[in-house]
Structure formats: structure tokens, C-alpha cells
Amino acid sequence: MYAVTGASGQLGRLVLDGLLETVEPDKIMALVRDPAKLAEIAQRGVIVRAFDYDAPETLAPALDGVERLLLISSNDVGRREVQHRAVIDAAVAAGVGFVAYTSILHADRNPLDLAVEHRATEAVIAHSGVTYALLRNGWYTENYTMSAKAEVAHGAVIGSAGEGRISAATRADYAAAAVAVLAGGIDASRTYELAGDDAFTLADYAATLAEVSGKPMNYVDMPEAALRAALEGMGLPAPWPAVLAETSAKTAQDVLFDDGHALSGLIGRPATPLIDAVKAALAG
Known part of the structure; x- marks a missing residue:
């Protein structure tokens, strides 16, 4: 089972559309705070579950059956590290085998204030024991x-x-990269500068x-x-x-x-x- 958090957002919807081109709908799970926003996706056969970063006790049950998870970073600047840690802890508890995370370009050395929470999230993922892909968009x-x-x-x-x-x-480019990594059978931890x-x-x-x-x-x-x-x-x-x-x-x-061209290489x-x-x- 493939799962996407933040699935009703602009990037999340593009990822769902990309997955639906190659994966059967009943193998895709859309995780979203308000499932009503994805009623049309549910009608296409995608499993839609409530998923609130700020309700950590509910996250592990929502991830039941998930094998490969795309964690799309929260837009709640200042709270993202706590929110992301809750998702990663839940993924470990639920037995998720692979987590891809949408980070920021060159997160390990990027001086932007926005990079701080991404670096912290990457560290949590790296120490979680889960195989991962860091999608440094x-x-x-x-x-x-x-x-x-x-x-x-x-x-x-x-x-x-x-x-x-x-x-x-574009978002469509980054969504295509996320689909390639999530559904492409990658089974070793990697970092992509996209x-x-x-x-x-x-x-x-x-x-x-x-x-x-x-x-x-x-x-x-x-x-x-x-x-x-x-x-x-x-x-x-x-x-x-x-x-x-x-x-x-x-x-x-x-x-x-x-200028590494990893994005175009990944999406073909x-x-x-x-x-x-x-x-x-x-x-x-």
C-alpha cells in the first residue's frame, strides 16, 4: 500500500494523479485532515483516511497496512518539526518500511531559515531505522x-x-519525482537534490x-x-x-x-x- 500525506494540497493531488497512472486505486491511500476534500478521489477507488499531524495518537492506526509513505512537509512553519516527528514515530509504530520526505534543496548546508525544520526532520528520519528517501526539492x-x-x-x-x-x-516536476521514488521500487536509503x-x-x-x-x-x-x-x-x-x-x-x-540534473534524470x-x-x- 502506498500512502501520501497532505493529499489534498497542490503537490499531494499531483502525486495522487501520478500514482493513479501506474498503481491500482485500491493500493493507494490518501491521508488528509479533512477527507471530504477528497470525495472525488475516493470515488475513483483510492482509500481516503483522516490524518491530522496535530493528533499524534491517531496517526499510527491511520497508517495500518501502509508499506511506502510519502510525507509531504507541513506548511505550518514553526511547528513542522514536532508534526513531522509525530508522523515518523507513527510510521515506525505501524511498521511502514519506506518513508520519502519532501525536504529543501541542500538541506544539510542551506542557510535559509526554512531549512532548519527540514534538517531536524531529516535527522529524525535518519535515526528512525526506516529506509528512506530525502527529496530535497x-x-x-x-x-x-x-x-x-x-x-x-x-x-x-x-x-x-x-x-x-x-x-x-514546477510542482508537476517534483510530483513526478515523488511518484518515481515512491512507486519505483527503491529499497535503499538515498538523498536526491532535486x-x-x-x-x-x-x-x-x-x-x-x-x-x-x-x-x-x-x-x-x-x-x-x-x-x-x-x-x-x-x-x-x-x-x-x-x-x-x-x-x-x-x-x-x-x-x-x-546543476546536478537529478530531477530530470529521475523523472526521465x-x-x-x-x-x-x-x-x-x-x-x-
């Missing part, structure tokens, strides 16, 4: 393109990344927006504090203005860059080019 291209229409409307992309290189890939094939700077991203939209675009580089204030002014809730501003500033140090095709992701965002 780079930045999602959608982290940029989700704002593409607004950026085109304003004629500017803002950030603090300078000339830092970003090896981003990133896009062709790195870009934020200036490159602005130029791609201009090329696709036909409108003039500029990249406006600013200090981290100014970017944080701008994001707060846009109404982003805490802690995201601080998190995103810190990430952008440290991007200048190439913390989101990788090139990662989605930036221009394709931009076209999809502007057309959507």
Missing part, C-alpha cells in the same frame, strides 16, 4: 509565476536576489514575462527590509513577508541553485522550462 517555479499577472500589470518584478541563480521546477535544469535570475524571469506578455518589464532589486515591508503592504500574513524576504535576500548567495524528461511555466500562468 528546490524552489517551485509557481512561487514566482503565481504573481505573474500582477507583475505584468505593474511592469515590475521586485526582490532582493541580485544576480542569484534559481534552479526552480532542481530545474536551467537556472535563471529574477532579471531573467522579468525578461521572460516581457517576452511572453509583450509588455515592458523591469526587475527592481531592493534591500531585504524594504522587500519585507512591500510584502506586508500587499497583505501577506505573518510569517510569510519575513520568510520570503529572507529567502530572496539569500538567493543572492545561490542557495537555490543546483527535462524539467519544465521557465518560459512554459510563464505561458501557463499568464494564460490561466
Whole structure:
């Protein structure tokens, strides 16, 4: 039995869709806080179970029968280490034989604040005795393109990344990698540094927006504090203005860059080019 946590999220749904292409529905378990969100998936024959990271006593029973588990990291920044530890303890108790975890690129040396909880989770997994795969995902291209229409409307992309290189890939790319690892029969512990094939700077991203939209675009580089204030002014809730501003500033140090091509090697095709992701965002 294959199981996916956070199965109603954007990445989780893509993973379920990918598994359904190669695995019988009754061999897939979708673990989600609110099973009602996956009623359509349940109708397709997938087993849907309630799974709340904050209710640790319920997790091991929910994992009964699971052999291979994908732990998609929580989005509750500041609580993720505790939540992930509860899932891993439950997996051990339930006899799960393999755990794949969606971590962050170069987690062992990544200076981003976001990497701290990922490093802690990786350590828990490594000491659990369970065979594992660390899927160290780079930045999602959608982290940029989700704002593409607004950026085109304003004629500017803002950030603090300078000339830092970003090896981003789409959620669909990372989901394909998770499916390949979860359903591919990998039975030895491994770490995958997963990133896009062709790195870009934020200036490159602005130029791609201009090329696709036909409108003039500029990249406006600013200090981290100014970017944080701008994001707060846009109404982003805490802690995201601080998190995103810190990430952008440290991007200048190439913390989101990788040229190992492990992602495309794992999924058997090139990662989605930036221009394709931009076209999809502007057309959507």
C-alpha cells in the first residue's frame, strides 16, 4: 500500500494523479485532515483516511497496512518539526518500511531559515531505522509565476536576489519525482537534490514575462527590509513577508541553485522550462 500525506494540497493531488497512472486505486491511500476534500478521489477507488499531524495518537492506526509513505512537509512553519516527528514515530509504530520526505534543496548546508525544520526532520528520519528517501526539492517555479499577472500589470518584478541563480521546477516536476521514488521500487536509503535544469535570475524571469506578455518589464532589486515591508503592504500574513524576504535576500548567495540534473534524470524528461511555466500562468 502506498500512502501520501497532505493529499489534498497542490503537490499531494499531483502525486495522487501520478500514482493513479501506474498503481491500482485500491493500493493507494490518501491521508488528509479533512477527507471530504477528497470525495472525488475516493470515488475513483483510492482509500481516503483522516490524518491530522496535530493528533499524534491517531496517526499510527491511520497508517495500518501502509508499506511506502510519502510525507509531504507541513506548511505550518514553526511547528513542522514536532508534526513531522509525530508522523515518523507513527510510521515506525505501524511498521511502514519506506518513508520519502519532501525536504529543501541542500538541506544539510542551506542557510535559509526554512531549512532548519527540514534538517531536524531529516535527522529524525535518519535515526528512525526506516529506509528512506530525502527529496530535497528546490524552489517551485509557481512561487514566482503565481504573481505573474500582477507583475505584468505593474511592469515590475521586485526582490532582493541580485544576480542569484534559481534552479526552480514546477510542482508537476517534483510530483513526478515523488511518484518515481515512491512507486519505483527503491529499497535503499538515498538523498536526491532535486532542481530545474536551467537556472535563471529574477532579471531573467522579468525578461521572460516581457517576452511572453509583450509588455515592458523591469526587475527592481531592493534591500531585504524594504522587500519585507512591500510584502506586508500587499497583505501577506505573518510569517510569510519575513520568510520570503529572507529567502530572496539569500538567493543572492545561490542557495537555490543546483546543476546536478537529478530531477530530470529521475523523472526521465527535462524539467519544465521557465518560459512554459510563464505561458501557463499568464494564460490561466
